[in-house]
Amino acid sequence: MSRSSYFHQLAVLLLYARLASCVSVSIPVAAPSSAPTIASDYISFSIEQDRWTDWVGTTSRNQFFFNTLDNLNALTGAPPQIRIGANSEDHTDFNPNIQFSQAVFPPPTTTVPYPEATSIVVGNGYYQAAQFLPANTHVIWGVNLGQNNITAAFLEAKSIVKAFASSAIRNAGITLDAIEIGNEPDLYKNNGLRSSSYTSTQYVQEWTNFAANVSAAAGISSSSHTKFWGASFAGSSHSTTGFSPQAIFKEGILNSNAGSFISTISEHRYSGSFCSGSGGLLQDLMTKSTIRSNLTQFTPDITATLNNGLDYVLGETNSYSCHGAPGVSNTAGAALWTLDYLLFATQIGISRIFFHEGIGFKYNLIQPITLTRSILDGSTLSTPLPPHIQPQYYAAIIAAEAIGSTGNSRAVELSINNSRISGYAFFENNKLVRAVLIDSQAFFTTTTTPRGVTHVDLSITGSGAPTTMTIKRLAIPHAGDTSGLTWGGQTYETSDARVSGTLQVDTANVSDGVDIHDTEAILLTFSD
Numbered sequence: 001m002s003r004s005s006y007f008h009q010l011a012v013l014l015l016y017a018r019l020a021s022c023v024s025v026s027i028p029v030a031a032p033s034s035a036p037t038i039a040s041d042y043i044s045f046s047i048e049q050d051r052w053t054d055w056v057g058t059t060s061r062n063q064f065f066f067n068t069l070d071n072l073n074a075l076t077g078a079p080p081q082i083r084i085g086a087n088s089e090d091h092t093d094f095n096p097n098i099q100f101s102q103a104v105f106p107p108p109t110t111t112v113p114y115p116e117a118t119s120i121v122v123g124n125g126y127y128q129a130a131q132f133l134p135a136n137t138h139v140i141w142g143v144n145l146g147q148n149n150i151t152a153a154f155l156e157a158k159s160i161v162k163a164f165a166s167s168a169i170r171n172a173g174i175t176l177d178a179i180e181i182g183n184e185p186d187l188y189k190n191n192g193l194r195s196s197s198y199t200s201t202q203y204v205q206e207w208t209n210f211a212a213n214v215s216a217a218a219g220i221s222s223s224s225h226t227k228f229w230g231a232s233f234a235g236s237s238h239s240t241t242g243f244s245p246q247a248i249f250k251e252g253i254l255n256s257n258a259g260s261f262i263s264t265i266s267e268h269r270y271s272g273s274f275c276s277g278s279g280g281l282l283q284d285l286m287t288k289s290t291i292r293s294n295l296t297q298f299t300p301d302i303t304a305t306l307n308n309g310l311d312y313v314l315g316e317t318n319s320y321s322c323h324g325a326p327g328v329s330n331t332a333g334a335a336l337w338t339l340d341y342l343l344f345a346t347q348i349g350i351s352r353i354f355f356h357e358g359i360g361f362k363y364n365l366i367q368p369i370t371l372t373r374s375i376l377d378g379s380t381l382s383t384p385l386p387p388h389i390q391p392q393y394y395a396a397i398i399a400a401e402a403i404g405s406t407g408n409s410r411a412v413e414l415s416i417n418n419s420r421i422s423g424y425a426f427f428e429n430n431k432l433v434r435a436v437l438i439d440s441q442a443f444f445t446t447t448t449t450p451r452g453v454t455h456v457d458l459s460i461t462g463s464g465a466p467t468t469m470t471i472k473r474l475a476i477p478h479a480g481d482t483s484g485l486t487w488g489g490q491t492y493e494t495s496d497a498r499v500s501g502t503l504q505v506d507t508a509n510v511s512d513g514v515d516i517h518d519t520e521a522i523l524l525t526f527s528d
């Protein structure tokens with residue numbers, strides 16, 4: 001055989017192997033006892049607080065933002081929880097003479113087109129704007145620990161409580177679940193907010209001191225609805241030395257009167273920090289094994305937290321810090337990362353996941369106002385970009401549909417012997433109702449081989465096993481696309497963030513299985 005014909009045959013064989021790949025998935029018909037219950041507001045958001053009123057509105061509601069939250073509310077029966085804080089939380093002062101807020105921003109750069117404010121001063125109207133959130137939203141608000149000025153934390157807490165006691169907020173059923181004191185205190189030693197020798201022991205002392213003051217100011221007690229979120233660390237030592245939940249437990253953060261009002265431990269996670277992007281980096285992000293290892297490293301922290309009877313959340317997370325990697329975090333591939341990441345997190349004791357968002361950040365699910373600068377390089381846009389959703393938003397919608405509206409659905413990850421395909425089954429009243437499959441093999445405009453397809457054989461056995469199903473697809477032309485996705489033939493890329501177009505789903509016999517393509521997610525809904 002000539003060399004070239006040998007390579008030709010090899011190529012055909014490899015192509016065949018790729019096109020004809022097949023995997024079998026066994027799905028239990030009843031929920032395994034290990035299947036965790038998923039909160040209706042499991043998919044939640046963290047908002048950079050310097051531009052909070054751009055998100056929510058000042059004197060009237062930002063209807064676009066409201067609609068993005070309300071879409072999720074309509075699917076699960078609860079709006080996303082909203083944490084307001086993050087980096088600018090530790091640069092916020094209070095002045096009652098300011099109506100909403102005044103912020104000072106550094107100049108934009110190509111790598112950081114929308115920088116956080118270096119200083120922000122807020123007044124009562126800033127907190128009162130929470131009245132424009134969907135009814136029944138649960139809110140967590142951060143106060144300033146970074147500047148070590150207890151007056152700032154005290155005045156902010158007073159104003160927050162005043163807002164949540166107002167009839168506008170109370171009548172809407174919007175509640176303050178918690179106050180967070182300080183953002184990422186483990187980084188204070190690096191960012192100049194404390195000395196380079198700052199330790200978790202010092203943090204516990206400062207936190208306890210602030211919390212005593214803030215709990216008195218905000219009426220936080222053993223009987224109040226409002227509690228504290230603790231930790232909010234950027235990173236973790238995962239051990240009892242350094243910054244970690246287990247370290248601050250050992251150092252007594254829960255032992256003071258105020259410390260006993262901590263309901264929840266929050267930690268933050270980004271999969272890395274990249275200020276420039278590439279196709280390779282997008283495929284890295286979408287890798288099944290590293291999605292799992294990014295999350296399972298928190299298992300000791302989660303175990304320590306749950307052993308203390310507290311809730312554990314990822315209170316701030318997204319793909320890559322630097323507000324996202326351009327051409328990576330803002331793409332359809334990142335939507336598949338989001339879906340697999342948030343669903344996997346349900347499996348290891350994380351009770352809610354808060355995707356971090358800031359105006360113009362690359363990794364946003366939602367861009368709630370008109371932008372005049374490019375999110376990728378800060379250049380002036382020739383035409384302003386109206387409010388819009390980004391590809392990751394579809395992941396939130398798909399997960400919300402999978403979780404459903406019963407308020408007690410449970411999920412398990414399916415064991416799938418394929419390094420690119422993951423799956424989860426969902427149960428209501430113990431009965432299998434839906435499954436999500438994700439194929440995170442990145443298919444790019446530059447991919448020279450045909451798009452791969454894998455046949456998934458479904459084995460559902462046991463009494464009451466469903467025989468038919470509908471198949472709904474997230475259609476993605478290419479992994480690097482930043483728009484043009486459709487979910488069941490419909491789009492959320494509309495001027496008001498409401499879904500548009502005709503729903504298209506296929507009906508099939510479970511025994512026929514389903515084909516999944518590279519860079520695709522599908523939702524199976526089972527019936528008898």
Ligand SMILES: *[C@@H]1O[C@H](CO)[C@@H](O)[C@H](O)[C@H]1NC(C)=O
Nearest residue numbers: 092093094095149151152155
């Ligand atoms: C402390 O906080 C208060 C209220 O935010 C502010 O008016 C004051 O200037 C701050 N003090 C310092 C030293 O920053």
Ligand SMILES: *[C@@H]1O[C@H](CO)[C@@H](O)[C@H](O)[C@H]1NC(C)=O
Nearest residue numbers: 150151154212213214216217
């Ligand atoms: C909290 O701090 C403020 C500002 O320093 C102070 O006025 C107030 O008395 C403190 N409250 C308590 C309970 O210590």
Ligand SMILES: *[C@@H]1O[C@H](CO)[C@@H](O)[C@H](O)[C@H]1NC(C)=O
Nearest residue numbers: 271272284285290293294297
């Ligand atoms: C997290 O994911 C990234 C890929 O996005 C990977 O490079 C990194 O090694 C992962 N980290 C851990 C701790 O698994």
Ligand SMILES: *[C@@H]1O[C@H](CO)[C@@H](O)[C@H](O)[C@H]1NC(C)=O
Nearest residue numbers: 021022023024416417418419
């Ligand atoms: C998993 O797939 C690999 C090849 O893709 C195969 O060699 C192996 O036997 C499979 N393992 C199981 C448990 O089916």
Ligand SMILES: *[C@@H]1O[C@H](CO)[C@@H](O)[C@H](O)[C@H]1NC(C)=O
Nearest residue numbers: 468506507508509510511512
């Ligand atoms: C399902 O199977 C039945 C019985 O074999 C067949 O009649 C029917 O056409 C199949 N439905 C689909 C959608 O393939």
